[in-house]
Amino acid sequence: MTDRPPPNPIWETALDWLLLIQENPDDPEINRRLNHWRASAPEHDAAYRKALKVWSLSGEALSLPVAAEPAPMPMPTALRPPARLSRRKRALVGAAMAASALLMWGPDWQAMQADYRSPTAEHRTITLSDGSQMLLDSNTLADVQYNSEQREVTLLRGQAFFSVTHDANRAFYVNAGDVRVRVTGTAFAVNLDDNGVDVSVESGTVAVQTPQASASATHLLGHGDQLHFAANDQRTRIVQLPQEQIAPWRRWQLVAVDQSIDDVIMQLRRYQPGLIVLTDKALGQRRITAALNLRDPKRALQTAIAPLGGRLQDNVPYTLIVSTKP
Template identity: 45%
Template sequence: MWQAAMDWLLQCNAEPDNVLLHQAHARWLAADERHAAAWRKVQKVWMLSAGIDPLEPPTAHQVPAAPRMAARRRSWPRRALAASALAACVLLLVGRAPPADYSSTAGEHRQVRLSDGSHIELGSDSAIRVAFEPGARAVTLLKGQAFFEVSHDAARPFTVQAEDVKVTVTGTAFDVDLSRSAVSVAVQSGSVQVRDRRGELAVPALGAGDSLRVGLNQGPAQRSRVQLEQVAAWRQWQLLVNDRPLAEVIEQLRAYYPGVLLLQDRALGQRRITASLNLRSPGSALQLAIAPLGGQLTQWGPYITVIRERAAPPGKK
């Protein structure tokens, strides 16, 4: 959640007169109290670190003034100050991992064997909490991605909770991916039931080759078919992307990328991409993803990489 707040901070700071951007930011804040809480934390660190006034989104009735070239050219001292503030956000917020029984670090896949014989493979920068009782087996995916191979036990259903989405099985193999915008489930063998806490998600059981994407900010669930060898392709260090927004791809690469990735250009993030990316080389994968869409990378100190649209050559628009 803090990563999204940092993205908004960077974009709003870069375009203070963009009313549409600030209105979209206001909608994001209103969608979930956790969004507002993350924003307040990032704002506090930003102000304490750099002495910069908090960013206030304009109202719907405000019209941005015509941009002035002098105002657009941010001085290097201010850029350095902003970079220092963002670095402080990184140092204070990145390490705050939720309490977990098992976790993996960035760039690590971890194997976990549970007491019932079930096997879990954690993707990069992922975490789970386990609670087994005589009549139930429960795992909470706190962040990231995990592949489950569940030992059959009809008397003890196995559940995986990711935010508001619950997956229930007795014995099967499936993948669960928790991002900041959605929970995705893909089944390799057997079948699973997917429900949400509000009882609003009513879909038939997923079988082998079925996948389901449930948005965390409402919206209909998206069901599709996937080839079995493509389920949890990350286990072979592959990121397979089929006509997805670049912003989603960047989010998945964040788990493998050293440091912090910040997407400055929302329009760039909405451009769609189809690609096969090598997760063992996240830097090259990122370049391969953004270059065809007109993106470029800017390094802010040792921790922060900013993704923005490539500037047009001099004399061209």
Template identity: 35%
Template structure:
């Protein structure tokens, strides 16, 4: 649930942005994507945009954040025109819908397709959005891949190595003191002989949680400095180093293995980042205030939009689901 706040509501409690110019730009951003627009709406948008230089800057900034610069080009291309015949109006509407679809497609390509293609080229095993897969490794160890995750596997007579290219994985490792089991991720390398642990990796950090046994974690660029984890420990690795985190509830941090997402007192931005891996279309979080709100919950991972809708209600955010599943929270 959302953390309790002091009494006394502000203008932001309805989910609106503190800056009225940014809030108006958010309104136009969603209106121009959410429904087909007619010439009158486009004329109103242009009047608002040209009424103050700050309006144009705020809207253009949103299109950049949302990964949709094409939206700016499309809206600028529509000028106020006299009423057109019905046939022409329908053609204009079709052209607008085509342009919006192209914008959405380009956004998805930039955010999803290119990284996915890179992973396809190099991964030995991968999962699609919403899929979990258990694998038996050559030595008998078990690997469970979370949604939208990928690994490479390289076993030989000296070591057992798995590289987590993206996403999250849980390992149940068969003991073999002659061949260490190593998992490499974006910012860290985990070494074990026999244990059970999970590793999550994204562009910002790696997170390692030890369920049982013992693991050693080090950064590839500083192998001399290592940290040893005991059961229940959680560690994060970033470009700046290794940091031991407060011990989490094991049932929460490993809930994804059972198709659930349980979390407590987490920033909404972190929760949305996890749900993005379970939803096939982009999820845009366009308000820093609601992004920082701390929330708790336990949701099914096969219904990420249901989880988002519940969370939006908790923090007073507006949620809009666009064609193709693109979701905007503001």
């Protein structure tokens, strides 16, 4: 059985601050203490920003003072947390925020759950509070939850490369879809897309839990191993990868080895603003082997389809149409 994290005290404290500042928006002492709490640790600020974003969906944003991000300041000698609100009141706030998130309608609703995101066609490096680093690929979303017992990152969309600082007392977990990765200190990549989840190890070892694996039968991966968990048939496959094929997106390169055009287009959508529309199903099933430049996804797409008789049209704004030449 997969371990689940205990209730997060940082998130609960963020909710306490949210309610306190709503009820006392003009109190300078409360605002000063809130800013100190947010500046004292990155996870504090991330939790409060997330609370503000999601709470705004309930229509209550106008009653909340949304100030600019506080500048870092030294930790006070005695930083008092907010008075603990009743469990019932905090639960009602949490339920309202969850309901608002469920009611939200839009193409990028996952972004509201994320602590960190990377824009289209950009990478973003995040240094977490324990010194671990998380490199986000283009159009990637990640949520971070740290507590005294464990460190946990949930990849909501896209792919990321992790360089994890060893901590014997707190394991590091990455959740991606139905897959859970446990590490102590290593470097590895995780990719989440419509096809499933890939976990690729550059150094060290990781234990990967999939829906079929029991707690005593996790998949142990070492240097060069890649696990693919397929979303459609729930099967797991482990292969060996050469070093240069482990997260080549870090070098802005897509290495397609016997991949279908469908799969290549799915990956290029992360880097291309707007839409990529494939009108020929048969072309989508054709397979290629190529190294493509992700800094120019339009040209990469042209390079992929040209040898197969494909053509690319861009006469519709923000839309690339892929078809077969007549």
